[in-house]
Amino acid sequence: MKSNIKLIITVFFIIWFINDSNAHSAKSNFDLDDNGLYDDHERNLLLDFLGNKYPELNANYDTNNDGKVTVLEQTTGRLPLSLRIPKRAIDSTTKVPWALNLFPEWLMSAYFQEDTEIGNVINHPSRGTIVANATQTNSPLQPLKTTKKNGIEFTENSGQYLIMPGQRDARWNYRWMLFTFRIDANTGNNAETILLDINHGEGSNKSSPKVWYNKTNGLSIQYVGLNKNGLDKRIMTTKNDVVADGKTWNVIVAGIRYGQMFASVNGTLISSEAVQPDRFSGEWISNTSSYIGDKDIGNMAWAYDSLVFGLTEPSEAMVQKMTGWAAYRLSTNKALFSNGISSIDLPNKHPYKNIRPVMDAEDFPYRYIHNEKEWTAWGSSIDTSEVRINGGGERVATDDFERVFYDDFRNNRVKASFSGESDLWSAPGFNPAVGASAQLMPPSETFNVYPHDEDEKKQSLLLRKQNERWKASAFYSVNDLGHGYTWTGPKIFRIRSMLPKIDKNDLPGGLFPAFWSYNPDFLFWRTANRIEVDWFEFDGKNGAWLNGLSSHYHYAHVPNIFAKDDSSYKSYKAYWGELTEQKSKIEGGLEFWDGQYHTWEFVIDNDMTYINVTITDEAGNDKWVEIGRVPTAPTYLERLDLQLDYALRSYDGNPTSDQESFTIDSIEVLQKTSEIMQVPKSFTSRPIITGEKTIGDTITCHANLQDITDIRYYWFADGYPLTYTATNTYDITSEESGKEIRCMVKAVGALNMPEAWTKKIAIAE
Structure with missing residues (x-):
């Protein structure tokens, strides 16, 4: 009898549990027809549920009170739903059935x-x-x-x-x-x-x-x-x-x-x-x-x-x-x-x-969420006197940064951006408007605007005339698909470059060389707005005038309802003005078309961003001075590439053959040591390099990843980018003798494509 009662109780409990589970499931199953898509009625039920559970999502989505919510109603005046759902919803025990159009953007x-x-x-x-x-x-x-x-x-x-x-x-x-x-x-x-x-x-x-x-x-x-x-x-x-x-x-x-x-x-x-x-x-x-x-x-x-x-x-x-x-x-x-x-x-x-x-x-991959109020407050707070408070003074110390990228242009590495052969610099890039009044050209053996001097180890960008039409040059650290070298978080960008010596009275006004960055994210998310930071832009109208840290938040490339209209967003410039001694406090001032090499440095720290440059002291040596500083804009800490171009803004005076060259001696990137030592999610530990460390031997980079198979390996020798590849081995050449090699692993098959670094290993001489 007792066993029968026990059996009845057990059966009752099982029936109750099934019914309760089904009821709970029904509460969260808004795909009523089970076709794997949310129609407008089902979307209304889903948004009501999310709004009740997460108050920050609560809104009047059904604006015409028809019991349905269209994609347009869900989105108008708001960020896309995927950018508004709170993190706590991801780990919730209430599971929202996934549909391919759950996030229609x-x-x-x-x-x-x-x-x-x-x-x-x-x-x-x-x-x-x-x-x-x-x-x-x-x-x-x-x-x-x-x-x-x-x-x-x-x-x-x-x-x-x-x-x-x-x-x-x-x-x-x-x-x-x-x-x-x-x-x-x-x-x-x-x-x-x-x-x-x-x-x-x-x-x-x-x-x-x-x-x-x-x-x-x-x-x-x-x-x-x-x-x-x-x-x-x-x-x-x-x-x-x-x-x-x-x-x-x-x-x-x-x-x-x-x-x-x-x-x-x-x-x-x-x-x-x-x-x-x-x-x-x-x-x-x-x-x-x-x-x-x-x-x-x-x-x-x-x-x-x-x-x-x-x-x-x-x-x-x-x-x-x-x-x-x-x-x-x-x-x-x-x-x-x-x-x-x-x-x-x-x-x-x-x-x-x-x-x-x-x-x-x-x-919920990481995506930059633009805050218009913060952006406007940052731009409006830029004060010329505060920007130049240490103009001409010593630059700030950057001891907590270390080199992660250094190209001294020992080799000709500028290749077509529309070709898979590019493993470092890609030209002319994915934006044909960069050349302005001149047409951007790819690398070419017959008409080359990217001459490389093998003896001097210098790379140049040219403006050249062909059949009465000016041609321009540009190269990026990523190819047309956005694959290549990019850097996120605090970082330092340095470029050592030279423009030819031209008297300021002879400068054609249209000359327009620049060093700048995009966040290539917009190449992957075509419905997203675009981040741009112009580290320096020079023009021929005034050879001492610096346009520094011009900061933009642009339109989305594909017109859509998911990106906010950028007309409400202003662009801001952290530094604008002449670098004469009187205005910049830099000893002797600075003219850009002076025929001398200068190293420009842009230090992007968490709180403050600095512009520094080298000038020549009395002994003929480089001397670092600060040009200006500004509180770091949130866009500066996003993932950025590097881009250089020599464009022609207008036909305000045609260049001549001795005015067309923008010559680069080196480009360097540094990141914080504390960031490099981190072990992101998906990695079980920092990657390691094994194998004999002598010329002619093969070393192997072990990614130490869990459940990820699609991986890229970026190899560096003293910061010089050797290559990036889908294979995890590198054959040591005589070029790496006596240098330190390390590998950066990019887990492209994982959420957010996290990166992790090995330690440096010394190669025997």
Whole structure:
């Protein structure tokens, strides 16, 4: 009897627990139709829930009281939701079901089968920031939607396809792709069928991505870049990881992550046919179209459910999450599809094999959040007398900083920014407007504006005239995709450079050399505003006038509802004026076109930023003096690259052959030792270097990372950047004899791509 009572109590408790768990789950499951997307009604429920749980999110989103919240209503007058959700929500026991459009600013162009009507598909409208509808006006070539749930179907041997406008900036706007499809390999007269072709054509950044299925080889995915040997085709193919029975859905998540192609097919990472080069980039494109489907009659029968192109370079965990989302959406348990069509079967070790993804830390990568009030207060507080309070005096000590980067231009390292060959300086960069009235030119053997003096170990930037048109020069520490050398937090930027000696009365007013920085984040987040800091800008109108620390917060490159209108943001300049002795208190003053080398130093500390420069003392030696100081703006501490250019602001007096050179002797970057010694999340300890430390031997950098496989290794010798690569070994050459080598590891597959440094190791002479 007692055992029966005990059994009854146990059963009652189990039933109560299940009901309570289901009730709790229902409270937080706002995707009522379980299709993996939040519609406007569901978004309203989600925002009500978040507002009740986190008061800072509470707002009147439903402005027209229709019980729904559109993306526009959710966003208007506010930062995107992903930037407003408090950190405590990430660790909450209440899990918010994850949807691909939970944070809609991530989607650039997205096509879901729900957005088409049953019948011939004349137009598949795209969601997202970039409207690029997929259309077909020719009735026989229109794919079909036969039922509400089975996707967009392409009949065998039909040549059916949809066409989309070409996407000139696809290399930035379409950083990743998610594609869910099914295909029947037992149909079609042709051996191969093209499923997707973005920016169709031959050339770099064309047919990128391209997806096709071959009855013999299986599924292939392609991206095309450029390197010194021609086109850089990255192709990944798999036969075993895709199901081609016409009934089973497959999911691809693919893209380029820090110069390496990645592709996950049904939850399994696949590899390229050949070893990938270390870096990837490609040229501008024009006059292209994109296609879903194959024009060639003879195609296999196939269908797609979702095609999504999104922002930024997703972490390895986010790739798994998007795959898990697709598996959930396509699951037969959710009754989303019919007629025997089934979902993919993820590998047993996949984290989302049996569960739906939820909102977690991967949804909240670090992003700069601009505070307009603080920005305005900082800019308005700049006072000329305080800026110049120590003008001409000794510079502040920087003992807590150490060198992390030093190029003395011993080698010619300026390469095309649109080519994968660049592993240090990339020219002319991703912004064609930098040259102003002159056209920016890439490195060239026939018309070179980047001469390198091998004997003197000097690098120059030139203005040159060609066919009555001035040509300009610029190089960046990152390539066109934003991959390369960048620095975050407190830092020191130094440049030792010279402009030719020109009498101030003979200066052409249009001359415009500059040393400056972007935060390349806007290349990854195209809906974000852009940070710019101009360390120095000189112009020919006044050879002693310094434009120093011009600080900007620019528009987003892609017009969108998620970035605030930058018209409310002013640009500010920390230092402006002549560096005459009277005004700057610098002994003898300073003219920039004086034919002498000066080292400029910009010390960005947590609280204060300093401008320093070297002048020549009575003994002919360099002497450091301070020019000015200003409280550090928050943008200065963000991740910044380095950029140099020699532009022509206007045709206010044409330069002559002896006025066109901006010569650089060295560039150096320092960071705080305390920052370098840190061990960021994802690293179990600081990386270490092993191996014999003699010329001709190979050393290995052990990353000491947990659960991260996509890694870059940056090698330095006494700060000189040797290379960065996807492999963790370096062959010591005679150039490193007697020097100290260390490696910086960048965990590009981890959230926020954290960096960690090894200790220095001495190489035997």
